Amino acid sequence: MTDQLKQELLAVALEAARRTGALLRDGRPADLGVAATKTSPIDVVTEMDVAAEKLITDFLAERRPDDGVLGEEGANTAGSSGVRWVIDPIDGTVNYLYGLPSWAVSIAAELDGETIVGVVEAPMRAETYHAVAGGGAFRNGERTRVRPTPPFEQALVGTGFGYLTERRAAQAEVLRALLPRVRDIRRGGSAAIDLCDVACGRLDAYYERGLNPWDLAAGELIAREAGALTGGRPGAPADGNLTLAAVPGLFEPLQRRLEELGAWHD
Numbered sequence: 001m002t003d004q005l006k007q008e009l010l011a012v013a014l015e016a017a018r019r020t021g022a023l024l025r026d027g028r029p030a031d032l033g034v035a036a037t038k039t040s041p042i043d044v045v046t047e048m049d050v051a052a053e054k055l056i057t058d059f060l061a062e063r064r065p066d067d068g069v070l071g072e073e074g075a076n077t078a079g080s081s082g083v084r085w086v087i088d089p090i091d092g093t094v095n096y097l098y099g100l101p102s103w104a105v106s107i108a109a110e111l112d113g114e115t116i117v118g119v120v121e122a123p124m125r126a127e128t129y130h131a132v133a134g135g136g137a138f139r140n141g142e143r144t145r146v147r148p149t150p151p152f153e154q155a156l157v158g159t160g161f162g163y164l165t166e167r168r169a170a171q172a173e174v175l176r177a178l179l180p181r182v183r184d185i186r187r188g189g190s191a192a193i194d195l196c197d198v199a200c201g202r203l204d205a206y207y208e209r210g211l212n213p214w215d216l217a218a219g220e221l222i223a224r225e226a227g228a229l230t231g232g233r234p235g236a237p238a239d240g241n242l243t244l245a246a247v248p249g250l251f252e253p254l255q256r257r258l259e260e261l262g263a264w265h266d
């Protein structure tokens with residue numbers, strides 16, 4: 001894999017994210033409503049999710065016609081180049097719907113299944129995060145790093161909840177056990193931003209069960225390149241069962257605790 005390819009994919013991802021972020025920030029209708037629901041009545045799609053995914057897929061079709069694409073709003077093409085884009089046009093759709101600022105465009109590029117480029121564009125923070133595998137993590141072009149390791153009981157831990165009632169009930173039980181044992185919990189509403197917050201030292205750790213590939217692909221690479229450890233259940237990669245990112249020294253005890261608490265099942 002050449003550095004040239006990584007740099008080319010990064011440039012495409014940055015430009016797609018910039019254009020999409022501007023569309024979403026400047027084009028959000030004042031009366032934005034729910035266009036459809038997905039896995040449950042609170043798992044919503046707006047017209048802007050659909051428009052944003054179309055902008056990204058049209059852009060990629062023009063610049064990288066032989067690549068595959070997987071997108072939250074239905075894009076799914078195989079491609080022939082070995083590169084696949086994994087995109088979430090709005091991560092944090094409920095925040096976007098309500099006019100809260102924590103939402104992002106998440107764009108990752110995989111080569112033969114391995115994430116090599118990640119971009120998270122957070123327009124209401126005026127922040128762009130990016131990473132290339134092996135090249136470090138950046139916020140607005142400046143190198144960014146995780147915080148120093150805190151004692152477990154002083155960790156600020158981000159998390160999120162799924163859209164299904166049973167899953168949320170199980171997630172609440174895990175939280176009930178964890179909350180008294182750490183500094184505090186944050187629920188920001190965008191997994192991509194949570195992972196970038198670990199990367200730039202605004203969280204010590206983040207975990208969530210039930211993420212989809214588009215929620216985590218870019219943010220996980222950014223967190224890892226900033227010095228975080230990432231994974232899932234012990235010995236497993238970050239996936240839908242469990243995604244965990246934490247500063248070194250906190251990762252292993254938190255992973256062990258989450259395993260004991262059954263954070264990987266409903």
Ligand code: IPD
Binds near residue numbers: 191210
């Ligand atoms: C959601 C957000 C949220 C997380 C959910 C995701 P969406 O993505 O990342 O923080 O808790 O699990 O589904 O639906 O806003 O794209």
Ligand code: CA
Binds near residue numbers: 215
């Ligand atoms: Ca998402």
